[in-house]
Amino acid sequence: MPVAPLRVAAISLHTSPLEDPGGADAGGMNVVVLEQALALARLGHQVDLFTRRSDPEAPAVIEVADGVRLHHLDAGPAAPLAKSDMEQAIAPFRDALHRSLATGTWDLVHSHHWFSGVAALPVARELGVPHLQSFHSVAAPEDAESLDAGEPAESAGRIPGERFVADGSDLVVSVSEAEARTIGERYGVTGDRLAVIRPGVDVDRFRPCSSLEERRHCPTLLFTGRLQPLKAPDHALEVLAHLDPALDARLVLAGGASQDFEEYLSELENRAEELGVTDRVEFAGSMGRDELAEAMRCAGALLLTSWSETFGLVALEAQASGTPVVAWRCAGGVQEAVGPGGVVLSSRDPDVWAEAVQSLLGDADGYANAVRSARDFAATRTWESGAQALAALYARIVGRDGADHHPSGGESA
Known part of the structure; x- marks a missing residue:
């Protein structure tokens, strides 16, 4: 009414x-x-x-x-x-x-x-x-x-x-x-x-790309959010370091640090160097909405690594883009934001996350189904x-x- x-x-x-x-x-x-x-x-x-x-x-x-x-x-x-x-x-x-x-x-x-x-x-x-x-x-x-x-x-x-x-x-x-x-x-x-x-979610702005194979082979993993410990971008770096080198994956960290965490970016850069993944990590800074939408539809998967999220809006935007989400189960409302096609893990062990990412990207039919399911779920919101x-x-x-x-x-x- x-x-x-x-x-x-x-x-x-x-x-x-x-x-x-x-x-x-x-x-x-x-x-x-x-x-x-x-x-x-x-x-x-x-x-x-x-x-x-x-x-x-x-x-x-x-x-x-x-x-x-x-x-x-x-x-x-x-x-x-x-x-x-x-x-x-x-x-x-x-x-x-x-x-x-x-x-x-x-x-x-x-x-x-x-x-x-x-x-x-x-x-x-x-x-x-x-x-x-x-x-x-x-x-x-x-x-x-x-x-x-x-x-x-x-x-x-x-x-x-x-x-x-x-x-x-x-x-x-x-x-x-x-x-x-x-x-x-x-x-x-x-x-x-x-x-x-x-x-x-705006399903017109956040929409899938046409080629799934490009997203599966030599994939880009995406983290997006403020660069602060609560969002755990350091965990995304750990996951990248534990992936099979044959996957040839790279990671884009999209987001900036607030004034209260000005030193955190340097800490992340140092951690990437310690893990030996500096050449496969892009610190992309804060992105505009259209730029973020493009990054999402080009990514093989979104890593939602936060310790806590009241909802996890980026998960919904990624799914509208046809990008499957790999997230942590205990992060508040994330389970309400991730639908069929996503992977919600109960462990923060980077080996467990790496295995989940590799399983997702390594199965062509399963990946295609995950993409369709993700988009269908987001379209209802x-x-x-x-x-x-x-x-x-x-x-x-x-x-x-x-x-x-x-x-x-x-x-x-």
Whole structure:
């Protein structure tokens, strides 16, 4: 049933939805926020995106598409900030956001990541509009001993901030059932205050290439993501080193390092040299969306090596490109993102991964079936269907009595 047009304020404080993922602190969240906004606009809704100005030359407002605008708000220095330094921007961003939202009428505020929620939730309360929160990643507990528990908190305010917005939001929208379980376990959000809307994929941009044989023989393996320990690009290097030399495989590492991990690229380069694979590794840096789509459809397989992923959007994009995925089973929502044709492993032993890659690429008929299955699976996950489900959630929240808009009644974090 169609939802009457809504006016939505979508908040992404620390990173612009227009930034290409894989560089600095941009990632799958950027894609989700932008593509959801565009899909909602195609359904007739108005979405205004609000982000922190990190470039003094950026215009105040960018008309992204019909029904979608991006607003740059002044909050702290008009320069990039490391995530570990981003808390200083929350209070000034909150003030700037209040001034912006107070000039109009909004149906709801939807914050993405905890920085955004801590800034926007008090504004939504004061203006009397519902607030929805999406985390996109949930901080690992303070006593976590392994990266598979999630992303370590980059600053002291993260875990209290996540708890504040989890308690105070009308609805928490997660990107996977796995993330929803984590939010429920760590912050006690359950029942009708927790919903799942999985990301989609642009199957026109991410599409298969015509030649499978080129991808199987002398194959290129692809890793894409921010270069940081959580994403484990070092494991991709280990896998390459353990492959049969006769396969003549190479590895492309697509992504950049954020300010908090500036030295990590050098560590990876040193590790490649130690493993003797430097001549077969390309450090490609951050790629634009079209460039990434080309790399994906030319790759023999995607290595999704992350210790933890709330969903694993790159897996869906690879499958839409007809590129099978080899991933780790314990990485949060990855199992929801990888369909038939993919290989999800319960071991991080590089020999096990190397054997899986060789088995996948060494069977011509099996590989062709994996390619078809991957594409068919991805084709069922569109941004349009996700936007329809999200709009239905919005309508439900907007239709509540005003007394429901502030569940916690607490003070700002």
